[in-house]
Amino acid sequence: MAIAPLRWSEKSLLLLDQRLLPAEEKWLTLTTWQEVESAIRDMAIRGAPAIGVAAAYGMALAAQAGEDRAIADQGLRNSRPTAVNLFWALDRIATVSQWSREKILAEAQAIEQEDLEMNHKIAQFGAELVPNGARILTICNTGSLATAGHGTALGIIRTAYTQGKVAHVYSCETRPRQQGLRLTAWELLHDKIPFHSIADSAAASLMRQGKVDFVVAGADRITANGDTANKIGTDMLATLAHTHKIPFVIAAPSSTIDPSLSDGSLIPIEERESSELTEIEGVRVAPENCPVWNPAFDVTPADLISAIVTEKGVFRAPYGFL
Ligand code: MRU
Numbered sequence: 553m554a555i556a557p558l559r560w561s562e563k564s565l566l567l568l569d570q571r572l573l574p575a576e577e578k579w580l581t582l583t584t585w586q587e588v589e590s591a592i593r594d595m596a597i598r599g600a601p602a603i604g605v606a607a608a609y610g611m612a613l614a615a616q617a618g619e620d621r622a623i624a625d626q627g628l629r630n631s632r633p634t635a636v637n638l639f640w641a642l643d644r645i646a647t648v649s650q651w652s653r654e655k656i657l658a659e660a661q662a663i664e665q666e667d668l669e670m671n672h673k674i675a676q677f678g679a680e681l682v683p684n685g686a687r688i689l690t691i692c693n694t695g696s697l698a699t700a701g702h703g704t705a706l707g708i709i710r711t712a713y714t715q716g717k718v719a720h721v722y723s724c725e726t727r728p729r730q731q732g733l734r735l736t737a738w739e740l741l742h743d744k745i746p747f748h749s750i751a752d753s754a755a756a757s758l759m760r761q762g763k764v765d766f767v768v769a770g771a772d773r774i775t776a777n778g779d780t781a782n783k784i785g786t787d788m789l790a791t792l793a794h795t796h797k798i799p800f801v802i803a804a805p806s807s808t809i810d811p812s813l814s815d816g817s818l819i820p821i822e823e824r825e826s827s828e829l830t831e832i833e834g835v836r837v838a839p840e841n842c843p844v845w846n847p848a849f850d851v852t853p854a855d856l857i858s859a860i861v862t863e864k865g866v867f868r869a870p871y872g873f874l
Contacts, residue, residue: 565606570596571594573697574734588606592607592628601805605667608642611645615657616653616657634773640807668700668702671703678708682766690705690721690722690736693732694707695707698770710743719746722755723747723748724750726752767799770803778854778857782852785850790857794856799859800858803861804861806862816852824848
C-alpha cells in the first residue's frame with residue numbers, strides 16, 4: 553500500500569505522527585487549525601510539500617469552524633520559516649474568494665492532488681539523469697512522507713529503481729533529527745530498495761572510495777538564481793560531490809521556487825531548539841549549559857548544483873525560472 557503522511561476524513565485531518573516513526577504508526581486526528589500549526593511546528597508532519605498541504609487543510613479546518621480567516625492564515629504562516637511551499641499553499645488558499653468549508657477544502661484537496669502529480673513528473677524527468685547501475689546518495693527524507701506521495705528526490709530513486717537503474721542507495725542519517733535513518737530507511741525497506749544508512753560524516757569516505765555515482769536531494773526553497781535551501785548537511789554533500797566530480801541534483805516541485813528572492817543569502821534559515829542536539833530520545837548527552845548552534849537548513853550555491861529537476865523538466869545554470 554502507498555505511504556501517505558495525511559488524509560482528510562469527513563471533518564478532520566488525519567496525520568501520521570512522523571516523530572514516532574518507525575517505532576509506532578500513530579495517526580493524529582486534528583480538528584482545528586491551531587492543532588495543524590502545532591503539528592507543523594513540532595514536526596509531526598515535515599517536508600516542504602507536505603507542510604504546504606497540511607497548512608491548506610488547516611485553513612479548511614478554520615473555515616469549517618467559522619474562524620477568523622486572517623488570524624488562521626497568519627498563525628499557520630508562523631509555524632516554520634524556511635520551506636516556501638507553506639507560504640505558496642497559503643497564498644493559493646487566499647485566492648479562494650469564498651470563505652466556506654466546501655471551497656477551501658476543495659482547494660486543499662487540489663493542492664494535494666497536484667503535488668502528487670508533480671512528484672510523478674519529477675520522478676520521470678529525474679530518472680533520465682540516473683546512470684545505469686547507479687549507487688545513489690541522498691539526505692533527509694524526501695519521500696512519500698515529505699510530500700503528498702511518491703516523493704521528490706526519493707521519488708526519482710523509486711522510479712529509477714523500477715526502471716532497473718539503481719544498484720544501491722546510501723541514505724544519510726541526517727542529524728540531528730534523523731529523518732534519513734528513521735523515515736527514509738522506513739520507506740526504502742517498504743519498497744524493498746537495497747540500501748545502507750550511513751552517518752552523515754561517512755559521506756566523504758564513501759565518495760573517496762568511489763562508491764557514489766549520483767547524489768540527489770530535495771529542497772525547501774530555491775531562489776531565482778538556483779541557490780537551494782535544504783536540510784542541514786546538503787551543502788556539505790554538494791561540496792564533496794563537486795570535489796569528487798559526481799553529479800549533484802536537486803529535485804523539487806515548482807511550488808518550492810521562490811522567484812521573489814534573488815539569491816540564497818536572503819532565505820530565512822530556521823534555527824531549532826538546542827535539545828535536538830543535546831538530547832537523544834529525551835536523554836541528555838551533552839554537558840549542562842553546553843552552547844549549541846542548530847540551523848535546520850543550509851544553502852547550497854547554484855554553482856555546485858548540476859541540475860534542478862521540477863515537474864516542468866530538467867534545468868541547468870543559468871536557471872531560467874523567471
Ligand atoms: O526539517 P524537515 O524534515 O521538514 O526538512 C525536510 C527537508 O529538508 C527536505 O529535504 C525538503 O523539505 C524536501 S521534502 C520533499
